[in-house]
Amino acid sequence: MALKVIDTIYIEEEIKEHPRTIDISSKFKDARVLTIGKFGELFNKKSQSFRLQKRNPALILAKKAGRCVLPAPKGFGIGGHKNYYFSHMYNCLYDCSYCFLQGLYASADYVVFVNYEDFLEEIIEKSEENPSSVKTFFSGYDCDSLAFDKITGFAQYFLPRLRKIENCEFELRTKSINIEVLKSMEPIKNCIIAFSLSPDEVAKTLDKKAPNIKRRLDAMKNLTDQGWNVGLRFDPLIYSEDWDIMYSKLFDKCFEIIDNNMIHSVSFGPLRFPKAMYKKIKIDSPREKLFIGPFEMNNGTVAYKNDLEKQMSDFCQDQLSRKIGKEKIFHCVSDVV
Template sequence: MRTLLQKSGKNLFNSIYIEEQAYNYPVVRMVLEKYPDIPVITIRNYKDVFNRGNQCFQLQKHRQSLILAVKSSPFLYKGPEVCQDFGYSDFYYTSFLFNCIFDCEYCYLQGMYPSANVVAFVNVDEFKQEIENTLGEKKAYLAVSYDTDLIGFHNIIPYWDFLQDFFTQYSDINVEIRTKSANEVFYNEFLPAENIVVAFSLAPQEIIQKYERLTPPLSARIKAVKTAIFKGFKVRLCLDPVIINSGSEKLYEPFFRNLFMEINPDKLKDVGYGFFRMSKDFFKRIEKQKSDSQLYADQYSITDNIVSYPNELREQIMTRHLSILEEYLPKEKIFTL
């Protein structure tokens, strides 16, 4: 399977669009120095490219462009109910990037955005200012890699260079960086912090091959997990989304057992577990684009405008799965949705 690491920097993006007001930001200069051979197009506003009509998300995904833009407020959003809040009443997320360089078939971004191009916001200081103003005196949970993969994107734009010192100042803001990346260099470049957790999304290799195009294989992700733990980072495993169509539920029991043979569960902060789920509106948009997808052709139920597996089936599978996970982890370290 071809992964992102096999793409060269020269053909990673088809072109780079830059807002007129973005040119003076350090992030823009960094990108232009890194990719001098990619065509550059100046634009007035990122929405002129990103939000235009008649775009085909699936075609663009195979040849993405990078859009460098200055974001306007808001920079923080309340976390949605379909996502795990890990026990925090103040759950927020922020999006330094729109879209992702990986291409997962089950990803809700296909129904959320009109374009598959990646928008990278360059005014990082304004993000930090709003985070400080809103969360500076709260005990909060903040997902900073919610609509993307910051660690997967690190070799393109190293956002954590601008964020590490800032977040270590606010110990009550518990920051989650979720990733499918196997970029071990990240854990050698930065120091761990008490309020920073790296959340690795893991799945059986058969699920990765079938649904997670361009992502690293399971073995590489496990190796990155071990490196992060060895370097002292707090690590969360996200066994999410669990996909149980076409007999794939049989893959998970051996996956769980092999996973905890490789990774010492005592070294983990916690584990998140959840089924494939998506808002009804996003699901319908993707279903129209992916008429040949077995994933979107399966039978689901709709509860409170969320598409997922029928409750009875989820309860049955979850009971079996949790009984296995609880052999390795105490119940209080397993968060479900």
């Protein structure tokens, strides 16, 4: 996807002179730059519209204060003993209808935290706690890991450094086909480039602004040919007429194109929203058919009806087990906040 030109950049006073701030802002020569105190002065404040901002998002460069690496939600994992996530960025270039970010934030602006060194330091700290336990660090929870990479230089900075932390695995979750940076380096054994996938018909309607499924699969093939480990992520599972046929076709296509040996893991998970988040999304996008359901609310979470959710999960587990070893399949059921 061609990156729409950013016409406004807000920069926190404190990191105005940070080399990464200078580098990133230099990529938008015509943008107007405004200095701010803390990014919270404008990001996620009340009385703004995520949907209207999405027409023309601004870029906010900030410093991540407090903890940079957090424990992943319960139920989220691909085999490690401990799971963490970190977000060098909030929000995404794409506009997927099911994305929880639209319910989480009132702002659609892209926030990039430029203090990568602090993230890395915390990752190293965590990796050194109980070194024998396998830990997985997930990137791509609050953003797409690669979609904005030409601007942020995230992969270029992190990947060579993560290579050295051998007792840990790192997942970069993406829908992007922006893989040049990965192709320019030697594959990193403890990094998994995990692609989110949905049936073609679903992605065409719901994955707005994201590359289509064929292009994502081509990018995966390209990476595996070069020696990168990839992950297949069928999360969230979207219900529809003939959902089983559509997912079956998608699984066939994936395993036909991608070499099984290069697949690190396959995961799938249900579509779930906390009640308040669902309510906000429904107000913002009242005519989105996806949110018609059939949903029910359980313990403050809006999700497909229990029996349907189970039916879809069982189906995926069964179908995927026929394609790849069970030890590589993970059913991720996590609350989104």
